[in-house]
Amino acid sequence: MEPEIVFEAQQDPTFYDAVAALPEGERLRSCLQCGSCGGTCPVARILQHTPRRLFAMVRAGMKREVLTSLTPWVCSSCYACTVNCPAGIKITDIMYALKRMAIKEGLQPKESDANRFAEQFTDVVCAHGRASEFEAMMRYMMFSHPGRLLGKSAVGLEMMGRGRMPLLPHRIQGLESFRRLVARARELDEVKP
Amino acid sequence: MTEYAYYPGCSGRATARGYDESLLAVAPRLGMTLTEIPDWNCCGSGLALSVNQVLSLALSARNLALAEKIAPTVVTPCPSCCLTLNKANHVLQDGGAAAAPVQSCLEAGDLKYGGGVRVRHLLDVIVNDVGVERLAQAVTAPLTGKRVAPYYGCQVVRPVAEGDDAEYPHNLEQVIAAVGGEVADFPLKTSCCGGALVATRPELGREMCLDLLRSIGAARADIVVTPCPLCQVTLEMAQHQNRGILQGGALAPVLYLTQLIGVALGLSERELGLQRALMPKTCRRALARTEQQPAL
Ligand code: SF4
Ligand code: SF4
Numbered sequence: 017m018e019p020e021i022v023f024e025a026q027q028d029p030t031f032y033d034a035v036a037a038l039p040e041g042e043r044l045r046s047c048l049q050c051g052s053c054g055g056t057c058p059v060a061r062i063l064q065h066t067p068r069r070l071f072a073m074v075r076a077g078m079k080r081e082v083l084t085s086l087t088p089w090v091c092s093s094c095y096a097c098t099v100n101c102p103a104g105i106k107i108t109d110i111m112y113a114l115k116r117m118a119i120k121e122g123l124q125p126k127e128s129d130a131n132r133f134a135e136q137f138t139d140v141v142c143a144h145g146r147a148s149e150f151e152a153m154m155r156y157m158m159f160s161h162p163g164r165l166l167g168k169s170a171v172g173l174e175m176m177g178r179g180r181m182p183l184l185p186h187r188i189q190g191l192e193s194f195r196r197l198v199a200r201a202r203e204l205d206e207v208k209p
Numbered sequence: 210m211t212e213y214a215y216y217p218g219c220s221g222r223a224t225a226r227g228y229d230e231s232l233l234a235v236a237p238r239l240g241m242t243l244t245e246i247p248d249w250n251c252c253g254s255g256l257a258l259s260v261n262q263v264l265s266l267a268l269s270a271r272n273l274a275l276a277e278k279i280a281p282t283v284v285t286p287c288p289s290c291c292l293t294l295n296k297a298n299h300v301l302q303d304g305g306a307a308a309a310p311v312q313s314c315l316e317a318g319d320l321k322y323g324g325g326v327r328v329r330h331l332l333d334v335i336v337n338d339v340g341v342e343r344l345a346q347a348v349t350a351p352l353t354g355k356r357v358a359p360y361y362g363c364q365v366v367r368p369v370a371e372g373d374d375a376e377y378p379h380n381l382e383q384v385i386a387a388v389g390g391e392v393a394d395f396p397l398k399t400s401c402c403g404g405a406l407v408a409t410r411p412e413l414g415r416e417m418c419l420d421l422l423r424s425i426g427a428a429r430a431d432i433v434v435t436p437c438p439l440c441q442v443t444l445e446m447a448q449h450q451n452r453g454i455l456q457g458g459a460l461a462p463v464l465y466l467t468q469l470i471g472v473a474l475g476l477s478e479r480e481l482g483l484q485r486a487l488m489p490k491t492c493r494r495a496l497a498r499t500e501q502q503p504a505l
Contacts, residue, residue, distance in 0.1 A: 039262065039307070058401040062413055090410055093255045094401035095367035099375065108368070115259040130409040134259040141257060141268070145250040147219040153408060171446055171487070178485040180224045180442075189248045190318075197271060197318030201264035204310040 027077035035074050035082075038113035040106040047071045053097035053107055059090050067097055067107050070114075083118040087111070089130040132156060142198045145188030211338060214276040214326070215243035216294070218287035218438070219251050225438035227482030228286050231467040232331065234480045238347055239339045239470075243284070246276045252293040255405070266307075267314035269297030274315055274322040283328045286467070288364035288437050291330045298328055330365055332436040332466060333372035336380045341387040349475040350498075351389025357469065358393040358430035358461065359385060360421075362440040363401050381434060384466065388473035393458070395428035397421050404443035418447035419455075426459030431495050433463040441465055449487045462492035472496060 035041050047068070054066030065073065065087045073082050088111040097107040118124075119131055137152040175181040188194060221229035236243050249272050258265040272294060276283045285291050300307045302324040315322055335344065359381035366378050373380045378399065382392050403417030422444065425433055435441050444463045448455060464472075464483075471481040478484050478493075486492040 058403070058417055059406070059410075059413060062410075090406065090413070092363075092401050092403060092405040094363040096363070096401070099367050106368075112255070112258050112262075116262060119260060128409060131259075133408050134256045137256040138253060138260045138264070141251045141253055142264075146222075147251040147254075148223075156408060171449060174449075174487055175224065178487070180226055180485055182223055186219075186222060188250050193318045193320075194250060194271070197267055197314045197320075198264065200314045200317035201261065201267040201310075204313065205261045205263045 026080075028079040029077050031077045031079040031082070032075055035110075035114070035117075038110065038117065040109040041113060043103065043105045044071060044074065044110060046103045047075075047105060048103055050102060052100050052102065056096040056100050058094060058096065059092055062090065063087055067111075080123070082114065083121055083123045084126050086125050086128055088114045088118070089125045089128050140185065142195075144185045145191060145194050146186045148182070148185030210237075210240050210242045212242045212244065212280045213282050213284040213334070214280040215245045216249055216272060216276070216283050216285040216287075216290060216328075217245065218285055218290040220287060220438040220442075224442045225286075225465065227468060227485045228438050228441070228465040230480070230482035231465060231471045231476075232286055234476055235467050235471045235474060238474055239335065239344065241284075241334070241339065244279050246272060246279065246283070249275060252290045254289050254293055258293070258296075263310045263314065265293070266297040266300055266311045267318075269294045270301060270311050270315050270322055271318060271320060273298055273301070273326050273328075274320040277322060277326050281326060282334075283326055284331055284334050285328070286331045286436070286438065286465070288330055288362065289439060291328060292364050292368075294328045298324075298326065329371065330436065332365060332380050332384075335466070335470075336383055337372045341383045344384065344470065345387040348388055348473045350473055352385075352432075352469075352473055353389050353498075355390045355431045355495075356393035356429055356458075357385045357390040358395055358425045358428055358433045358458070359398055360425070360433050360435040360440060360444070360463075361399045362435060362437040363399070365436050366399050381436065381466075384470065385434065388470060390432070390469075390473075393425075393428040393430040395424045395430070397424040402440045402443045404439040407443060407446075414443070415447060415451075418443060419451065422447060422451075422455060422459040425461060426455070426457050428458060430458040430461045432469065433461050434466060434469045435463060436466045438465065445487050452488070460488075460491060462486060462488070462495050 051068045054060050054068050060066050065085050070087050091111040093108055095108050133156045136156050140152050141147050217229050253265050253268040361378055385392050403414035406414035441463050448460050468481045
């Protein structure tokens with residue numbers, strides 16, 4: 017792993033406050049840098065930045081590095097870190113908030129496009145009212161990883177044969193009012209600070 | 210009979226159809242009346258929450274508003290849906306600044322939510338409302354001699370273990386005992402299966418799954434039981450794809466909570482959706498009785 021050197025001039029002094037202002041972000045100020053989050057994290061083995069390290073980077077104003085970090089995007093939302101944090105920091109919720117911030121800033125995580133999967137899944141839900149694992153997976157795989165599709169297709173076909181992977185997403189009935197609710201949510205999220 | 214508003218979750222109508230089917234089959238025998246929330250929508254799970262928080266809360270709020278019309282308690286078999294719906298419920302019940310935009314979304318969708326609903330996971334409802342005594346009384350085909358590994362996964366016990374002990378959860382163990390099985394304890398029972406990584410980081414997801422299955426294998430399990438539809442499909446697909454390198458208990462069939470209960474209540478393979486397993490033969494073999502007549 018290459019050490020990261022960030023010069024003062026590249027730091028963003030407002031970033032720490034911006035993250036603290038996110039939902040559940042304020043508590044981040046009491047991080048003890050104890051490392052028990054990384055110790056319990058099941059995905060830490062592939063992470064360049066454990067949660068502890070990521071939060072140190074937040075403090076140091078390393079905005080770009082934090083928002084392009086893979087960590088929030090491979091976080092599996094297991095909540096092991098959250099229940100073990102001695103400072104009571106809701107780490108998993110902060111990971112969600114950092115993902116949303118990265119999307120808003122148009123930043124893509126390094127070596128991953130997990131952000132696209134989240135966005136495409138959400139688009140499917142907003143269009144039909146129900147999720148379709150099939151449609152979201154297809155969209156993501158077709159555009160991003162056509163190679164992986166082959167490996168998945170064998171077991172996918174078996175699931176289909178057992179009625180466990182419907183091709184067509186179920187559409188809810190009240191789609192019209194549902195779409196108004198979705199449109200309002202998209203609008204309101206835009207105007208937030 | 211206790212009435213519940215039922216939220217199947219999208220998986221209940223796709224990969225986890227066997228969960229939905231078996232739940233609907235066992236519920237009346239346990240004194241539960243489930244009324245599906247009319248025209249419910251996807252809660253968006255952690256994926257919508259990664260994109261837009263107001264949207265995530267509003268998607269859940271719509272379900273809460275629809276549920277409030279039919280029953281005071283929502284029950285769902287999906288831990289991830291349960292957590293997502295609860296997040297929105299807490300925001301709306303607190304009524305703070307965060308609630309206003311969500312209420313506005315509901316209005317745009319011609320809905321109103323008064324905060325009168327409680328959202329609970331099925332495992333909590335079965336252990337704490339139905340009760341293990343009643344469950345044990347309903348058993349007609351006990352799983353005598355079967356070693357059952359209790360796999361909780363993450364979100365039934367974290368961040369809150371509603372109706373259970375967060376450090377030492379035992380709800381699944383109680384169910385296993387009530388249906389006459391033996392608990393095959395294993396250390397990773399609340400570890401993450403890596404299911405969320407199947408699309409985006411498959412190699413890491415596979416590693417996490419194999420660790421888990423080997424731990425189950427070491428416990429000499431005949432059956433694995435899980436309350437989580439995502440864990441179920443993740444483990445089952447990993448078993449199927451790695452069946453060449455796994456053996457023994459690591460290939461034990463992974464049953465949904467209500468499939469395990471249903472087997473002990475003497476229900477048939479079809480009633481419980483067991484024929485939908487990726488490896489149905491392994492499943493039949495594991496469930497076959499030695500002393501008694503085969504129940505399946
Ligand atoms: S466990 Fe909590 S206090 Fe310790 S390093 Fe992680 S976030 Fe900071
Ligand atoms: S919630 Fe995310 S960051 Fe925390 S331990 Fe689990 S995977 Fe790691």
